[in-house]
Amino acid sequence: MKTNTCSVSFSINGEKKTFATRPDEKLLDLLRREGYKGTKYGCGQGTCGACTVIMDGRAVYACLLYAMQAEGRKVRTIESMGTYDKPAPIQQELVAAGAVQCGYCIPGIIMSATALMETEKDISDEVAKEYMDGNLCRCTGYEKIWVALRRTLDRAAAEPKKKASKGGKK
Amino acid sequence: MPEIIVKPASLKELWKTLPALGKARRYLAGGTDIVTADNAGAESSECWVDISDLPELGAIKETARALFIGSGVKISAIENSAPARRWCPALIAAIPHFASPSLRNMATLGGNAANGSPCADGVCALVAEGAFVHLAHNGKKRCLPLKDLFLGPKRTALEKDELITAFEVPKTKHFGAYLKLGPRAYFGISKAAVAVSLEMSGKTVKRASIALGSVAPVPFYAVKTSAWLAGKPLSSEVVLAAAALVMTEVSPITDSRSEADYRREMCGVLLERALKSVCR
Known part of the structure; x- marks a missing residue:
């Protein structure tokens, strides 16, 4: 039982850490304060998806979670994805498609796409679009983001060997 | 805060x-309604009681006669539950309309009901499923038809500190549908929504249960239309008559999302489509 606790421990991008926090602090604010600034504040209403992180394998909105609710969980942010020199496939495709304009929504887009690819198999257009439903982009009109995501999914599907050795049974 | x-x-x-x-305390489940209010500076409770991981609220259980969905089960977990898919077709049909995937990973049916909004998709579908709601307060437990939990916009029969523990859906073989008219195909608050649960005997309706969202002060159980449909063959004349009848039952208002007359009209259209989807 925890009352007015001012520390929270959880795994962040595979690293177990303990942070000082207050009961009213949102997970998003803690992450940004601790330097995970790829995760953005957009609407504060669970609508835009700019703050999307992956918690225990599922995409959630960090603006609607208190930091203390992350206790004992596994949190992944955009910082766990590729780097400038070694981008993840989805990041490569987003760049190649010219899908990034202001870029504010992109970390959230990438986290939702990652949740999609790690949860579903044989991903149809319909399922992919449903997963991306909670992420808004005000620049691009979505078409180029969609092209990049579809290419990433097709690329992953064309590499069955790698997938089979990673995920076991198909 | x-x-x-x-x-x-x-x-x-x-x-x-x-x-x-x-x-000044309140329960915190999925947080998708009250944390949004907190972010907007509209939530004044000082003490929040986090019930999101209570083991007693977190399971879907099946007995011989009913399905019990814990109030703390995430909407996305219901979507993936085989017994829920089998026994709650209207609820399952409503889930794609329930906010967005990320919110469904956080939100719960308990919160959806306790929030008391007339536009709650999950609750509207559960009312059509003929669900009962189980409440607990210390040693005291009670159970009431879910439709009776709602007293008005954002007002429920929940007493102070009373907790929704589970929703009970009777196991009957039935058809279900959920149609919602919102600002866009997905992810928006409804202008009008219709949930239908139908037990059929051949082409005849044995039992109908119709609930509507966003067109009354509460998630609305259409008692007249539901009763009228029982025993009737689901012909196109009957479908049209039911659609006309439901329009006399609802009491929509004009607000920022839509207009009263349009909403009333759409209740008929949505019910017609929902019933026709069952005919097929």
Whole structure:
């Protein structure tokens, strides 16, 4: 039982850490304060998806979670994805498609796409679009983001060997 | 804004802890409604009681006669539950319309009901499913038809500190549908929504249960239309007559999302489509 606790421990991008926090602090604010600034504040209403992180394998909105609710969980942010020199496939495709304009929504887009690819198999257009439903982009009109995501999914599907050795049974 | 968040490990511990807490307290489940309010500066409770991991609220259980969906089960977990898919077709049909995937990973049916909004998709579907809601307060337990939980916009029959523990859906073989008219195909608050649960005997309706969202002060059970449909063959004349009847039952208002007359008209259209989808 925890009352007015001012520390929270959880795994962040595979690293177990303990942070000082207050009961009213949102997970998003803690992450940004601790330097995970790829995760953005957009609407504060669970609508835009700019703050999307992956918690225990599922995409959630960090603006609607208190930091203390992350206790004992596994949190992944955009910082766990590729780097400038070694981008993840989805990041490569987003760049190649010219899908990034202001870029504010992109970390959230990438986290939702990652949740999609790690949860579903044989991903149809319909399922992919449903997963991306909670992420808004005000620049691009979505078409180029969609092209990049579809290419990433097709690329992953064309590499069955790698997938089979990673995920076991198909 | 919470000054303190308390997280009991069990229901027993919850009841023991509550009396010692500050008076301005409230339960925190998925948080998708009340944390949004907190972010907007519209939530004044000082003490939040985090019930999101209470084991007693977190399971879907099946008995011989009913399905029990714990109030703390995430909407996305219901979507993936085989017994829920089997026994709650209207609820399952409503889930794609329930906010967005990320919110469905957070939100719960308990919160959807406790929030008391007339536009709650999950609750509207559950009312059509003929669900009962189980409530607990310390040692006291009670159970009422879900439709009776709602008293008005954002007003419920929940007493102070009373907790929704589960929703009970009777196991009957039936068809279900959920149609929603919102600002866009997905992810928006409805202008009008219709949930239908139909037990059929051949082409004849044995039992109909119709609920509507966003067109009355509460998630609305259409008692007249539901009763009228029982025993009738589901012909196109009957479907049209039911659609006309439901329009006389609802009491929509004009607000920022839509207009009263349009909403009333759409209740007929949505019900017609929902019933036709069952005919097919």
